[in-house]
Amino acid sequence: MRTTTLTIRRPFDAHVHLRTGSTLRAVTPCTTARFGRAVIMPNTEPPIETVAQAALYKKEILSAVPSGQSFDPLMTLYLTKNLTPADIEKGATHDVCKIYGVKSYPFGATTNSQYGFRSILEAKDIVRTLEETGIPLLLHGEVHVNEQGEAEDPYDGERLFIADTLPRLLESYPKLKISLEHITTIEAIEFMEKNGESGKLVATVTPHHLLYDRRHAFSGGYRALLHCKPLVKRHEDRERLRDMMKKGFPFVYAGTDSAPHPESKKFSSCCAFGVFNAPAAVELYAHVFDDIGALNKLEDFLSVNGPRFFGLAPDIDTIKLEKKDWHITEPIVTDEGTRIFPIYHAIHGLGNEVMRWKIA
Numbered sequence: 001m002r003t004t005t006l007t008i009r010r011p012f013d014a015h016v017h018l019r020t021g022s023t024l025r026a027v028t029p030c031t032t033a034r035f036g037r038a039v040i041m042p043n044t045e046p047p048i049e050t051v052a053q054a055a056l057y058k059k060e061i062l063s064a065v066p067s068g069q070s071f072d073p074l075m076t077l078y079l080t081k082n083l084t085p086a087d088i089e090k091g092a093t094h095d096v097c098k099i100y101g102v103k104s105y106p107f108g109a110t111t112n113s114q115y116g117f118r119s120i121l122e123a124k125d126i127v128r129t130l131e132e133t134g135i136p137l138l139l140h141g142e143v144h145v146n147e148q149g150e151a152e153d154p155y156d157g158e159r160l161f162i163a164d165t166l167p168r169l170l171e172s173y174p175k176l177k178i179s180l181e182h183i184t185t186i187e188a189i190e191f192m193e194k195n196g197e198s199g200k201l202v203a204t205v206t207p208h209h210l211l212y213d214r215r216h217a218f219s220g221g222y223r224a225l226l227h228c229k230p231l232v233k234r235h236e237d238r239e240r241l242r243d244m245m246k247k248g249f250p251f252v253y254a255g256t257d258s259a260p261h262p263e264s265k266k267f268s269s270c271c272a273f274g275v276f277n278a279p280a281a282v283e284l285y286a287h288v289f290d291d292i293g294a295l296n297k298l299e300d301f302l303s304v305n306g307p308r309f310f311g312l313a314p315d316i317d318t319i320k321l322e323k324k325d326w327h328i329t330e331p332i333v334t335d336e337g338t339r340i341f342p343i344y345h346a347i348h349g350l351g352n353e354v355m356r357w358k359i360a
């Protein structure tokens, strides 16, 4: 029998960018309409480097949650040269603003990443403190600049990280909790299938890397809405990622990496990195899982495996999804009049975007 409705526990987004100010006010309700909790990325301008900054940022997020909705933002710190072990220790047990992760970006990789270490292996005191406190290290696992300071091929960044940096990190810090964010390549998938371990070494997967490959990114000119780090990869990589979803590993789960940019930055000659998927993230995951015949794995992926890694129980509340075609035709507009276009947009997308699942 064909499944036409699904009730699952309220989803958990393990990776979202909400920005600040008018963008935050515009995009936060898209996330809170779908997710009960989310791990909030700290690459704001300026970056979140202290527990005090994280506490203020948490307040700003909570003030943008529509009334009548509950939402728990799980705060993180940005691994920069200003971050201190003492502050991480404070964050481990803070009662108002507990810190759920420290995010490491590769040097030169993505929005506001210029403050980081050249390699995570250089941040020894910080990583040791994470290992001791049990706070997870959230890794954007790509090498963008090599030890000689030369730029690497952006299609090879994840492969290089998996082949060299990650094994060295695991060997040096055997108790460190690691989340490998937004995996995209066959190499990362194979590494995780071999070494992944619930509560210890986990990976997040975005909707856009499950939906698209680089043929889509280059179809009829370069598609700005698909421009993100890590880049969408080859068809074989995407197929392998979809295949991984069917296996229902307890150490793999949703992290949307929804990353809004204003229209002016997204559709410029040097378009900003980041896919804004919050207005349809849960629906897009359902769409893909239906496509590959894995709807029975969707709830664990969206709502169970993520909280478990962070030591939390799944949400008590549920959401209902129904099988119904719809599409996105409008951008999100901020209170300053700035337009932000989501992925899967019927005009700026590839032209054939019909989502098969809708939140009831």
Ligand SMILES: [Zn+2]
Pocket: 015, 017, 041, 257, 259
């Ligand atoms: Zn991200």
